[in-house]
Amino acid sequence: MTASRVILWRHGETAWNAQGRYQGQADVPLNDRGLAQAAAAAVRIAGLRPDRIVSSDLGRAATTARELASCTGLTVELEPRLQEINVGDWAGLTNDEVFAAHPDFAAALRAGRDAQRSASGETGAQAGARVAEALLDIAEGSPDGSTVVAVGHGFALRVAMVFLLGLDYAHNLTLGGLWNASWSVLQPGGESWRLLSYNNVADPV
Template sequence: MTAARVVVWRHGETAWNAEGRYQGQADVALNARGLTQAAAAAPRIAALGPDRIVSSDLGRASATAQQLARHTGLPIEFDPRLKEIDVGDWVGMTNAEVFAAHPDFAEALAAGRDARRSASGETGAQAGARVAEALLDIAEASPDGSTVVAVGHGFALRVAMVFLLGLDYAHNLTLGGLWNASWSVLQPGGERWRLLSYNNVADGV
């Protein structure tokens, strides 16, 4: 069995998104704007005819998924592998704070290299591989011809998509960051998927 389409949907905005803080796997809730974004996107995604909804188990993702569940009547399944990159003890810090404390990390990002997010966190490649594995498993466990919506987090989803397209980590810089509550559509194809649309958002949010 293999799904025909996998729709990856980033959660709506949180206060930490608005403030530019590293969230990682901290369970930060959607703010009012994030709820509005998710509610606006949900009918657009429902129009794609999803057969399953699978979400990260973090609250900002599950609250986003709940908006789609209201439109479709589908249950929400949870896969913890869809979590955002683990940033370890950088949780709550801004880019400026991280770059000031870790100039080597800033240099690596500027050069397009991967780097670990704090001594206790993950690398981008580790997070992307984890989420890509989850998306592969979700697609392969879904009925032939079905559409699955996977709700997750911006950075880890973007790197996972790059890997599923058969590209290496450095290519994640060729894709713009995923906007809050945006969705992208992929067509599974074994170990090399196709990207059908990217970073779609509902009008007016």
């Protein structure tokens, strides 16, 4: 069995998104704008006739997913592997704060290299591989011809997408960041998928 479409949907905005803070796996809820974004996007995604909804178990993603469930009558399945990159004790910090405390990390990012997010966190490649593996399992575990919505997080989804397209980590820099509540559509094809559309959004909220 294999789904014919996988829709990757980033959660709506949180207060930490608006403030430019690292979230990682901290369970930060949607703010009012994020709730409105999720509701607006859910109506659009429901029009794509999804057959299954799988979400990260972090609250901001699961709440976003439930907006689509309310439009479609589908049940939300929780998948912890879809969580955002683990940033350890950097959660809650801004880029400026992280760069000031860890200039080597800042230099690596500016040079386009991957690096571990805090001593206890993941690298970008580790997070992307984890999410890509989950998406492969989700696609292959869905009925032939079905459309699956996977709800997750901006950075980890973007890197996973690059890996599923058969590209290496550095190519994630060629894609713009995923906007809050945006969705992208991929066509599974074993370990080399096709990107059909990217960073779609509902009317601005």
